[in-house]
Amino acid sequence: MTEQVADAYQFPWYLYFTILSIFLGACWGSFLNVCIYRIPRGIPTHKPARSYCPHCEKQIPGTLNIPLVSYIMLGGKCKFCKGNISVRYFLVESLTAILFLLVWMKFSPDGSPRSFGLHPVTDVYVIPVYWLALFGLILGTFVDLEHYIIPDRVTIGGIIAGVVLSLLTPSLHDASTMLEGLKCSLIGGSLGFFLLWGVSIFGKMAFKKDAMGFGDVKLLGAIGAFLGWKAVLFNILASSLIGTVVGVAMILLGKKEMGSRIPFGPFIAAAALLWILWGPTWWEAYMNLMLPPLP
Structure with missing residues (x-):
C-alpha cells in the first residue's frame, strides 16, 4: 500500500473523499439530467451552455442550478414561469450521488470487508x-x-x-x-x-x-x-x-x-x-x- 493511498484511507482523509464522492455524484447527476433531456431530442449537450426551463425556455442562472438544493428551495417549480419541473431531476441527482458514494465505499487498500457487504476494491x-x-x-x-x-x-x-x-x-x-x-x-x-x-x-x-x-x-x-x-x-x-x-x-x-x-x-x-x-x-x-x- 502506497503512502498516498494509506493516507486517503485514514480519517479525516477518508471522510474528505467520502464527501467529495457525494458532491461529484450530485454534480454529474445534474449533467446527466441535461444529457437525458437533450440527447434523444437531438439537442447538443454543450449548446446552449446553461440549462433552461423546458416550459418558458429561460436560461437558469448558476445560483438557481445547484444540484439537489435548488430543486428543494424552488419547490420543484421554475422561478420564472412557475411551471412544474419533473421530479426526475431531483431523483437522478440523488441517485447518482448515492451510487458514487457506494462505489467509493468499496475502496479497501488491504482488501478487508466493506460496509453493506460491498465487494472490496484495492x-x-x-x-x-x-x-x-x-x-x-x-x-x-x-x-x-x-x-x-x-x-x-x-x-x-x-x-x-x-x-x-x-x-x-x-x-x-x-x-x-x-x-x-x-x-x-x-x-x-x-x-x-x-x-x-x-x-x-x-x-x-x-x-x-x-x-x-x-x-x-x-x-x-x-x-x-x-x-x-x-x-x-x-x-x-x-x-x-x-x-x-x-x-x-x-x-x-x-x-x-x-x-x-x-x-x-x-x-x-x-x-x-x-x-x-x-x-x-x-x-x-x-x-x-x-x-x-x-x-
Whole structure:
C-alpha cells in the first residue's frame, strides 16, 4: 500500500473523499439530467451552455442550478414561469450521488470487508472507472424508460471506453498486465454482444416479433467490455429475473397489459449495478457452494 493511498484511507482523509464522492455524484447527476433531456431530442449537450426551463425556455442562472438544493428551495417549480419541473431531476441527482458514494465505499487498500457487504476494491483507480460506467448506465436507463432507445453514446461509446480503460486499468478485471486486461475486456464485450444477440434472434423466431431492441444487445456488450465475462453471465440471469418480477408486478397493478412493451435496458443496467457493488462476492459464494474446495 502506497503512502498516498494509506493516507486517503485514514480519517479525516477518508471522510474528505467520502464527501467529495457525494458532491461529484450530485454534480454529474445534474449533467446527466441535461444529457437525458437533450440527447434523444437531438439537442447538443454543450449548446446552449446553461440549462433552461423546458416550459418558458429561460436560461437558469448558476445560483438557481445547484444540484439537489435548488430543486428543494424552488419547490420543484421554475422561478420564472412557475411551471412544474419533473421530479426526475431531483431523483437522478440523488441517485447518482448515492451510487458514487457506494462505489467509493468499496475502496479497501488491504482488501478487508466493506460496509453493506460491498465487494472490496484495492486499486483506487478502479473507482473513477466505475463512476464512468454508472454515468452511462443511468443515462441509458432514463432515456430508455422515456423514449425506448439507448443512445449509441452509451452503447458503442461504452464498448470503446470499456476496452480502452481495461487496457489502462487492468485491475478492473483483477488482471496484472495491460494485455491481460485488454483480453478480459474483449472476451467480455464479445460474449455480452453475441450472447444477447443470439437470444434476440431466437426470441424473434419464437414469438414472430422483436424480443428486444438492438440497443440492449450493444449495452450488454459495453457492460462486458467494462466488467468482464462473469458479469455478462450474471447479468443475463439477474436482468431476466428483475424484468420478470417488475413485469408481473406491473400487470397485477394494472399498469401494463400482457404483451405490452417494456424497455429491457433498465433491467440490464440494474443487474450491472448489482455486479459492480456485490457481484464478485456473490459469484465466489455461488462457486464455493456449487464446487466446494477439496479437503
